[in-house]
Amino acid sequence: MITPQDIVNLLRLRLPAVTSLFGTNLVIESASLSGTEVEIEVTGHGLTVGTKLIVQGGIFHNPITTFDVMANGFTRITTNVPHDVIKPSQADDIDKIVIELQGAPWNGEHTIADVTSKDTIDILTPIGVTVSPVATGRIIEPRTRGIQGTHEITDVPGVDEIIFDVGPVGLELPQGVVTDLFISLGQRVLGATSLTRADDLYTNQLPDEPYLFVMMADAIMSKDRTTHHDGTGDFANQNLQKMTLLQNFDTLVIIPTASTDSSGFEAQNLAYNEIYTALMQVLLGETLPDVTTAINSVIISNGHGPVRELNSAYYSHTYSWQLPSTVTRDTGGNFQESVVLQKIQAQWNINGDTEANLQSTNLLPG
Numbered sequence: 001m002i003t004p005q006d007i008v009n010l011l012r013l014r015l016p017a018v019t020s021l022f023g024t025n026l027v028i029e030s031a032s033l034s035g036t037e038v039e040i041e042v043t044g045h046g047l048t049v050g051t052k053l054i055v056q057g058g059i060f061h062n063p064i065t066t067f068d069v070m071a072n073g074f075t076r077i078t079t080n081v082p083h084d085v086i087k088p089s090q091a092d093d094i095d096k097i098v099i100e101l102q103g104a105p106w107n108g109e110h111t112i113a114d115v116t117s118k119d120t121i122d123i124l125t126p127i128g129v130t131v132s133p134v135a136t137g138r139i140i141e142p143r144t145r146g147i148q149g150t151h152e153i154t155d156v157p158g159v160d161e162i163i164f165d166v167g168p169v170g171l172e173l174p175q176g177v178v179t180d181l182f183i184s185l186g187q188r189v190l191g192a193t194s195l196t197r198a199d200d201l202y203t204n205q206l207p208d209e210p211y212l213f214v215m216m217a218d219a220i221m222s223k224d225r226t227t228h229h230d231g232t233g234d235f236a237n238q239n240l241q242k243m244t245l246l247q248n249f250d251t252l253v254i255i256p257t258a259s260t261d262s263s264g265f266e267a268q269n270l271a272y273n274e275i276y277t278a279l280m281q282v283l284l285g286e287t288l289p290d291v292t293t294a295i296n297s298v299i300i301s302n303g304h305g306p307v308r309e310l311n312s313a314y315y316s317h318t319y320s321w322q323l324p325s326t327v328t329r330d331t332g333g334n335f336q337e338s339v340v341l342q343k344i345q346a347q348w349n350i351n352g353d354t355e356a357n358l359q360s361t362n363l364l365p366g
Contacts (some may be wrong), residue, residue, distance in 0.1 A: 002247055002323050004191045007214045013148065017056040019278040021210050025188040031178040036170030039163045047162055051153045054184040058147040060174040064135045071203045074113045074122040081174045082118040084143055097121060102137025103122035106179060133192060146173045187214065195307065202254045210255045217248035244324050251279060251319045267315035281320055
């Protein structure tokens with residue numbers, strides 16, 4: 001089951017990479033990984049040891065150790081550090097890699113043909129190439145999962161440098177330069193149980209800054225077989241013995257309307273444009289695992305729109321979302337520790353012919 005804190009944590013972590021409206025991102029001049037420590041250059045940061053950082057993103061340079069031009073039209077690249085590339089199999093999978101510092105005709109984008117191991121990638125061999133080159137280049141590789149999260153500053157070498165430690169995971173990442181890193185000191189994302197409570201919280205915060213509130217709504221039983229979140233009105237006739245609950249929740253955005261925006265139109269335009277896009281990027285399709293059933297579900301949008309004015313000093317806009325959660329008999333009243341094996345009855349049919357059945361009974365003694 002998803003909790004309000006799960007959603008708040010997710011938004012605080014992911015929003016810095018898509019918008020700076022709900023927090024201030026550090027302006028990073030450069031970043032590099034050495035061992036498990038990331039050193040970043042931020043001019044005049046004014047930060048101290050122990051300050052918490054919300055980190056997102058990260059593109060690494062993974063050195064290439066060998067090229068092997070093969071007879072099948074592919075070239076196998078071996079990387080210095082285990083990569084995070086997969087063989088593309090769906091429309092939205094990344095199907096190209098970028099090579100740098102190798103010279104013509106290797107520099108630039110290359111189509112991924114196969115991924116045979118965590119150390120090798122097969123690409124289409126450039127036209128006319130028959131000899132394997134000496135490896136001097138590197139692949140440019142996104143690794144958002146390797147470094148994202150909340151980290152504390154462990155050292156401040158100077159007025160323009162800070163260091164934080166990413167722990168053991170850092171040793172599995174390509175060392176050296178890191179680009180496209182987003183770091184925030186905090187996000188104005190809070191939880192509230194109602195519009196009124198969110199309104200009260202907002203009026204007690206610093207003025208002239210947009211805030212985002214997470215509010216949980218009803219969880220309903222899914223009985224609709226025509227939507228993206230199909231469900232049943234009873235335990236399904238399968239081994240899982242499951243039902244599907246649809247957990248609804250809202251994200252409320254409150255945007256101040258200064259004297260130059262007395263109509264609220266600029267704030268509304270922001271809600272329908274940049275904020276809507278950012279929330280869709282963070283939440284839509286996000287997979288949240290259910291540890292009780294080992295079933296993953298994804299968040300979908302339930303629409304959005306303006307809230308009738310609570311205060312003329314700001315504009316409020318809600319975005320509705322839905323996430324299914326699975327309930328099984330084991331999470332209900334049936335807590336049998338074990339079941340005595342008695343009989344198994346199985347039935348098959350030949351080539352789809354329901355009149356030609358094969359039947360087996362008493363496969364196990366009981």
